[in-house]
Amino acid sequence: MFANRSLGRGDLILTEDPIVFCNTGSTENQWSDQATVDTFYAAQRIHATSVIYTAVNDLTLEQRKTLRTLWPRPAHGPTLDRYVDRFERNAFTFVNASNNKTHLVVYEDISSINHSCVPNATIEIWPRRTVFPEGQARLVATRAIPDGAEIFVNYMERDWLDNHVARNAVLNHHWGFTCSCNGCTHPFTAMDTISRNLIREYRTNITAMVAAVTEEEKNHSIMNLAGYINILTSLGRWDADLSNA
Numbered sequence: 001m002f003a004n005r006s007l008g009r010g011d012l013i014l015t016e017d018p019i020v021f022c023n024t025g026s027t028e029n030q031w032s033d034q035a036t037v038d039t040f041y042a043a044q045r046i047h048a049t050s051v052i053y054t055a056v057n058d059l060t061l062e063q064r065k066t067l068r069t070l071w072p073r074p075a076h077g078p079t080l081d082r083y084v085d086r087f088e089r090n091a092f093t094f095v096n097a098s099n100n101k102t103h104l105v106v107y108e109d110i111s112s113i114n115h116s117c118v119p120n121a122t123i124e125i126w127p128r129r130t131v132f133p134e135g136q137a138r139l140v141a142t143r144a145i146p147d148g149a150e151i152f153v154n155y156m157e158r159d160w161l162d163n164h165v166a167r168n169a170v171l172n173h174h175w176g177f178t179c180s181c182n183g184c185t186h187p188f189t190a191m192d193t194i195s196r197n198l199i200r201e202y203r204t205n206i207t208a209m210v211a212a213v214t215e216e217e218k219n220h221s222i223m224n225l226a227g228y229i230n231i232l233t234s235l236g237r238w239d240a241d242l243s244n245a
Contacts, residue, residue, distance in 0.1 A: 001109065001112060001113045001114075001150070001151045002148060002149065002150050002151065003145045003146065003147055003148060003149050003150075003151055004147070005147050006144075006145070006146055006147045007141040007144065007145040008141065008144055009141055009142060009143050009144055009233075010140065010141065010238075011140070011141045012138060012139070012140055013121060013139040013140065013141055013151065014109065014110065014137075014138075014139040015136065015137070015138050015139075016107050016108070016109055016110050016136070016137050016139070017107075017133050017135070017136050017137075018105045018106060018107055018133075018135040018136070018137070019059070019063055019066055019067055019106050019107060019108055020055050020056060020059055020063065020067065020105075020106050021055065021103050021104060021105035021106070021134070021135045022051045022052055022054070022055040022087075022103065022104055023051060023096070023099075023101050023102075023103050024040055024051070024093075024101065024102045024103065024104060025040075025051075025101060026040065026101065026102050027095075027100060027101065027102065028095045028100070028102055030102075031093065031102040032158050034170075034173075037174075041084060041087075041088050044080075044084045044087070045080060045081055045084055047080060050080060050084070052080075052083055052084055052087050052104075053080055053083070056083050066108050067083070067086060067106065068082075068086075069108075070086050070089070070090045070106070070108075070111055070112065071086075071089055071090065071112075072085055072086070072089060072176075086106070087104055087106060088174070089175055089176070090106050090107075090111035090112075091104040091105060091106050091111070092104075092105055092106075092107075092110070092111070092123060092125060092137070093105070093125075093157065094125035094126075094127050094135065095127060096127055096128065096134070097127040097128040098128060103135065105125060105135040105137070107137060110123060110137050110139055110153075113139075113151055113152065113153050114150065114152055114153075115152065115153065115154065115155045115171070115175070115177075115179060115181075116152035116153070116154065116179070116181040116183075116236070117154060117156075117160065117164070117167055117179055117181050117183040117184055117192075117235075118152075118181050118182050118183045118192070118234075118235055118236050119142060119152045119153045119154045119236040120141060120142055120143045120145050120149075120151060120152055120236055121139055121140060121141050121142055121145070121151050121152065121153050121236075122139075122140055122142050122153060122154070122236070122237075122238040122239065123137050123138070123139055123140075123153055124137065124138045124140060125137050125138075126138075139151070139153075140238060142233075142236045142237065142238040143233070143236060152181070152236075154236065155171070155174075155175060156170060156171070160196075160235075161196045161199060161200060162196070163189070163192075163193045163196065164179075164183060164184040164189045164192060164193070167179065167183075167184065168184060183235075195231050195234065195235060196235070198227070198228075198231055199228065199231055199232065199235075199241075202224060202227070202228040202231075205224065206225075206228070229242065
């Protein structure tokens with residue numbers, strides 16, 4: 001996906017309803033374990049235990065056609081395996097506000113956006129059905145994006161603080177590719193690792209920053225928080241980490 005206008009940080013790029021979503025049955029904490037994710041997708045390839053099969057079976061013919069346009073294509077093998085592959089490669093997750101279970105959700109356009117470990121956009125997903133449809137996504141710019149530039153998001157929700165070697169191991173395992181963004185390309189990898197390690201250090205000390213009492217401690221905490229925010233922003237973060245900071 002490419003920007004069709006100049007975008008500033010915080011600008012809404014796109015709002016999109018899902019093609020399909022399903023309940024994994026796992027809590028957010030359980031889903032953070034890669035073994036849980038692998039076990040889930042293995043079970044999805046069996047009709048009797050596949051919630052993905054049930055969700056896809058409820059789609060209209062046009063919705064299934066749209067789902068089939070997503071990567072990987074052209075696909076081979078049993079139909080169920082092809083649908084599971086598309087979920088595994090294209091689905092984002094959100095935690096349903098009613099049952100606190102992790103849901104997988106697939107979009108026509110947003111699911112086609114390429115990955116970067118240093119993205120310029122992020123996805124916010126509506127976790128409940130209210131005036132907005134459940135699973136509706138908002139694509140928001142996390143930095144300035146010139147007209148015509150490609151839009152990237154970070155696929156990794158739990159491993160983004162790891163170094164480029166560890167990140168690419170996850171990307172290869174789950175999405176089947178190696179990232180070539182600035183954060184994963186020499187000579188920028190060393191500085192990228194330093195930035196992510198600094199975030200870990202800031203997180204460890206953030207309680208002490210908030211609890212500052214003396215004027216000197218407060219000034220030191222303000223400088224540390226400013227540094228934390230600057231690094232998060234440089235890495236394209238726009239989430240709870242930045243809001244808390």
